[in-house]
Each structure stands twice: as structure tokens, then as C-alpha cells.
Amino acid sequence: MKHYEANFDGLVGPTHNYAGLSFGNVASYSNAAQASDPKAAAKQGLLKAKSLADLGMVQGVLAPQERPDIYSLRRMGFSGSDAEVLNQAAKQASALLNACCSASSMWTANAATVSPSADTRDGKVHFTPANLVDKLHRSIEPVTTGNILKATFKDERFFKHHQHLPEHASFGDEGAANHTRLCNDYGHSGVELFVYGQESTNPNAVKPVKFPARQTLEASQAVARLHQLDEESCVFMQQNPHVIDQGVFHNDVISVGNQNVLFYHEQAFLNTDVKFDEIRKKMNTDVHFVKVSTEQVSINDAVKSYLFNTQIITLPNGEMAIIAPTNCQENPAVFAYLNELVTLGTPIKQVQYYDVKQSMQNGGGPACLRLRVAMSELEISAVNQNTLMNDALFNKLNNWVEKHYRDRLEVKDLADPQLIIESRTALDELTQILKLGSVYQFQR
Numbered sequence: 362m363k364h365y366e367a368n369f370d371g372l373v374g375p376t377h378n379y380a381g382l383s384f385g386n387v388a389s390y391s392n393a394a395q396a397s398d399p400k401a402a403a404k405q406g407l408l409k410a411k412s413l414a415d416l417g418m419v420q421g422v423l424a425p426q427e428r429p430d431i432y433s434l435r436r437m438g439f440s441g442s443d444a445e446v447l448n449q450a451a452k453q454a455s456a457l458l459n460a461c462c463s464a465s466s467m468w469t470a471n472a473a474t475v476s477p478s479a480d481t482r483d484g485k486v487h488f489t490p491a492n493l494v495d496k497l498h499r500s501i502e503p504v505t506t507g508n509i510l511k512a513t514f515k516d517e518r519f520f521k522h523h524q525h526l527p528e529h530a531s532f533g534d535e536g537a538a539n540h541t542r543l544c545n546d547y548g549h550s551g552v553e554l555f556v557y558g559q560e561s562t563n564p565n566a567v568k569p570v571k572f573p574a575r576q577t578l579e580a581s582q583a584v585a586r587l588h589q590l591d592e593e594s595c596v597f598m599q600q601n602p603h604v605i606d607q608g609v610f611h612n613d614v615i616s617v618g619n620q621n622v623l624f625y626h627e628q629a630f631l632n633t634d635v636k637f638d639e640i641r642k643k644m645n646t647d648v649h650f651v652k653v654s655t656e657q658v659s660i661n662d663a664v665k666s667y668l669f670n671t672q673i674i675t676l677p678n679g680e681m682a683i684i685a686p687t688n689c690q691e692n693p694a695v696f697a698y699l700n701e702l703v704t705l706g707t708p709i710k711q712v713q714y715y716d717v718k719q720s721m722q723n724g725g726g727p728a729c730l731r732l733r734v735a736m737s738e739l740e741i742s743a744v745n746q747n748t749l750m751n752d753a754l755f756n757k758l759n760n761w762v763e764k765h766y767r768d769r770l771e772v773k774d775l776a777d778p779q780l781i782i783e784s785r786t787a788l789d790e791l792t793q794i795l796k797l798g799s800v801y802q803f804q805r
């Protein structure tokens with residue numbers, strides 16, 4: 362049976378805005394308080410997703426979350442009508458209001474960690490929503506993420522859903538952004554590479570000093586246990602704390618893998634040689650480690666351009682392509698590197714550029730916007746078919762965005778009670794388009 366790697370892109374929600382919520386994420390910080398364009402953001406995301414479907418890839422979408430999150434604001438003690446809750450929060454604690462209005466669920470690389478059936482002992486595809494505890498605005502995502510994943514991958518014969526890990530810093534989990542699966546073919550068992558930023562139970566272990574390490578080794582190990590992965594098919598590798606301190610807040614900002622290729626910056630990891638040997642041994646076959654040196658691309662350029670937040674995809678003809686943000690074209694060193702890369706004799710033969718600037722300004726590139734799920738044809742047929750991208754869904758979703766989304770949003774607009782009504786109306790209609798059932802709290 363044929364196997365494919367499907368990409369499930371997060372739809373950008375109606376409250377997409379720049380509130381500078383992510384300490385350690387340079388773009389989020391430096392674009393704080395700019396006006397955003399939610400309509401353009403959603404359309405940029407849809408165009409990227411549709412273009413991958415047009416390339417012959419299996420492409421799906423994941424619904425965004427309900428924001429403003431009035432329920433979280435009520436848990437924080439704001440009361441009265443929904444409008445009163447917003448109003449009190451805006452006056453008394455605007456940082457809390459901002460945290461409850463972020464459209465950050467669009468970055469579905471952080472939605473969950475996924476292990477394909479070829480790797481798991483029970484032969485099912487396993488999902489664990491990320492708890493995202495390091496950031497307040499993201500820590501309110503996992504329950505609804507779980508609902509959306511269950512509505513998208515519903516069939517219990519094929520899909521196994523776990524609860525997110527305990528909500529404590531020891532188990533900081535950022536999902537697939539720190540997880541790459543290497544394999545020869547999507548249907549063969551592979552090596553699951555878990556990259557963590559710190560060891561929370563070892564006070565002597567090195568860790569970043571300036572910015573937080575959002576993923577712990579303990580979280581990665583717990584996910585591997587839940588997913589019934591064998592020790593021989595897992596590698597746990599530490600991210601270089603010095604690059605975290607330069608704005609590399611997730612591993613997918615400094616390396617990306619696909620099948621037997623690992624594309625990485627030479628400063629990405631600790632103990633690189635030893636760990637790459639472990640990968641080679643466990644893969645039992647050749648791996649292309651495509652290294653980018655500091656001389657070729659500095660960490661600063663990598664963080665600005667998101668060279669490593671690209672998607673490496675295997676096209677139907679077997680060649681690999683890099684899906685890059687247009688920011689990579691605009692950075693001379695990175696553009697020169699990518700032009701050279703396709704001539705180097707690695708499996709990567711072409712680069713395609715997409716404008717996802719609205720997302721990039723919050724630190725989310727093409728790879729952040731997608732969750733990878735490798736599946737057999739049979740498993741794909743068990744996915745909620747209404748979430749799979751095609752011409753009809755693309756047109757429906759574009760019209761839906763056109764109808765419900767604003768083209769300008771400032772942080773001060775987040776207290777506008779009309780935004781709750783607009784957001785709920787849009788999401789209610791979306792659950793009908795995608796036939797998700799009642800995944801949101803306002804529908805329950």
C-alpha cells in the first residue's frame with residue numbers, strides 16, 4: 362500500500378494580531394503593536410496550502426481556536442456579560458486580554474506530536490497535543506486542539522489520541538516543532554528525532570541563559586512512551602542553548618528533516634557527531650545530513666529569513682522541494698545559499714517561495730503553519746474528508762474568509778465585543794464547512 366506524508370495547515374483565526382507575546386521569539390517581539398491584516402494572513406495561508414495540493418501533495422486544514430477566549434478570562438476572575446468581561450480585562454489587565462486573543466493556534470507544528478503507524482507498537486497513528494506551558498497565550502490551546510484533532514482524525518481503528526502532558530514546566534512540550542521523523546519511505550518504520558532545549562530534572566545540565574527553553578527532555582520522553590515507540594527508533598538530542606539565546610525558540614527554526622534528509626545549521630545541536638552516529642545506526646541506512654555552515658548563513662540570517670522553517674517535501678516524481686518564505690529570497694546570503702543548494706547533488710532539487718509575511722511577523726514560517734501526518738492510503742481514507750484541500754474547499758474557505766475577516770486589527774481592537782460575535786459566527790460556519798461537530802466551547 363502507498364504511504365504519503367500529509368500536511369495539515371492551521372487556518373489563521375479572525376483575531377490574528379501582533380501583541381508581542383512570545384519572549385524569546387524575535388519577530389513576535391519586534392513587531393509588537395503593529396497593525397495586522399487577518400484577512401490577508403488567512404488568504405496567504407490558504408494559498409500555500411492550495412499550492413501544495415496542486416503539486417500533488419496530500420494537504421489538509423485544521424480549524425483555528427475560538428478567540429477571544431472568554432472562558433479563560435472568566436477563570437481569571439473577570440465577570441458579567443461577555444462584553445463586560447472584555448471591558449474589565451482591557452482596563453485592569455490588558456496583558457491577560459491580549460493573551461486570550463491570540464490566533465497562535467495557526468502554527469499547527471505546535472499543535473501536537475504525531476507518530477505514524479509504522480513506528481508505533483499498536484500500529485495506530487498517535488497524537489499528543491502540545492501543552493505549550495511556556496507561554497500563557499499558548500497554554501490555553503491544548504484542550505481545543507485535542508477536540509479538533511479528534512474531529513479530524515476520528516476513526517479509532519486507525520487514530521489514537523492522548524491527553525496533553527501535565528501542565529508544568531518540567532513537561533514543557535511544543536509538539537512537532539521539536540520532532541522530526543527520518544525514514545526511507547513514509548510507510549517504513551523510521552527514527553523519531555526529538556530535540557529538546559533543557560533537562561528539567563538535572564540541575565547541572567546546560568541550558569540557555571537569556572531566553573527560555575520551551576521543550577524539555579522529560580516531555581519528549583513521555584511522548585515517546587505514550588506513542589509506544591521502541592528505544593531503537595528514538596533519538597533524543599539537545600538543541601544548542603546558545604542558539605536558543607539568539608532567538609531559535611524551536612528546533613524547526615534551525616533544522617528540518619524529510620525522509621532520509623536532515624537539513625540543519627552547524628550550530629543547531631549539542632554533541633552533533635555522536636548523535637548523528639546514533640541516527641545512522643538506528644536508521645540502518647544512508648542519511649543525507651545537509652549542513653549549512655555559519656560562514657554560509659549566520660544564525661542571525663537564519664532567524665530573520667527562516668531558512669530552516671522551510672518545508673522539505675517529496676514531490677510525486679520522488680524529487681524533494683523546499684517550500685520557503687519569500688523572506689528567504691530577500692536575504693542575499695540565504696538566497697545565494699538556496700540557489701546553490703539545488704545544484705549540490707542532494708535529494709533537494711528545487712525551491713518554491715511563498716508569501717506568508719503576516720505569519721512571519723509573529724515568528725511563524727511555512728513549517729510552523731503545518732502539522733505533518735504520515736499515513737497509508739487506508740488511513741487517509743479514514744480522515745475527515747471535508748478537511749482535505751481541493752479546488753472546492755479552497756474556494757469555500759476563501760469566500761468564508763472574505764465574508765468574516767477584518768483587514769486591519771490593532772491590539773486596542775481586541776476589547777471590541779463585536780469581535781467575539783464575528784469570531785463565533787465565522788467559526789460556527791467553519792465547523793459546518795469542515796463537518797467537525799461542536800468542537801468549540803460556545804457550541805457546547
Ligand SMILES: N=C(N)NCCC[C@H](NC(=O)CCC(=O)O)C(=O)O
Pocket residue numbers: 378379380381382383386389390463465468470471496499538610611613614723724725726728729
Ligand atoms: N516555530 C514554530 N513551529 N512555530 C512558531 C510559533 C510562533 C508563535 N508566535 C506567537 O505566539 C506570537 C504571538 C504574538 O506575539 O502576538 C510562538 O512563539 O509560539
